[in-house]
Amino acid sequence: MVATERDTDRIVEDHKDLVWHLVHRTVADREVHEDLFQEIFLGVLAGLPRFRGRSRLSTWIWSVALHTCLRHVNRSRRRPFLSLDEWLETTGAEPAGGEAPDPAAGEARAHLEAALARLPLKQRLPILLCHVEGLSQREVAAALDLPLGTVKTNVFRGLRRLREELGVNADAYL
DSSP: OOOOHHHHHHHHHHHHHHHHHHHHHHOSOGGGHHHHHHHHHHHHHHHGGGOOSSSOHHHHHHHHHHHHHHHHHHHHTSOOSOOHHHHHHHHTOSOOTTSOOOHHHHHHHHHHHHHHHHSOHHHHHHHIIIIISOOOHHHHHHHHTOOHHHHHHHHHHHHHHHHHHHSSOGGGTO
């Protein structure tokens, strides 16, 4: 697939929100967001001739973006993920500024955040992508370049560990 300048502009325009939200929610260092954003699209545009169409273009771009973010995290050895509170705040799931926060909800969120932090990354990441980002397990498998069965197993085992730790249905928290 040979992309013209018009095609590349359209690809960036159509997928910029997807990439920006992933970078914003995955990398804690806000100073590198713009650099990563540009690095991702340079990688996407450079890799476009190798895109085989086995998945949707947005899934492939998500995968490139996710791997770029994870490489950055591994290189920088900084905390890779925002806290759940920061994540919820960026998605607009927090109460509006005028509302008083519910202390019970805050306590439950703190327990969930602590339990999620104790999960291995291979379980935590698919759970967050499925239950917070709303991706299907098939999309998570494509984005992480893992077999679907591996993603299903990691989500199942991660949720089971959360249930054990929290003493309730972890799905109610997510």
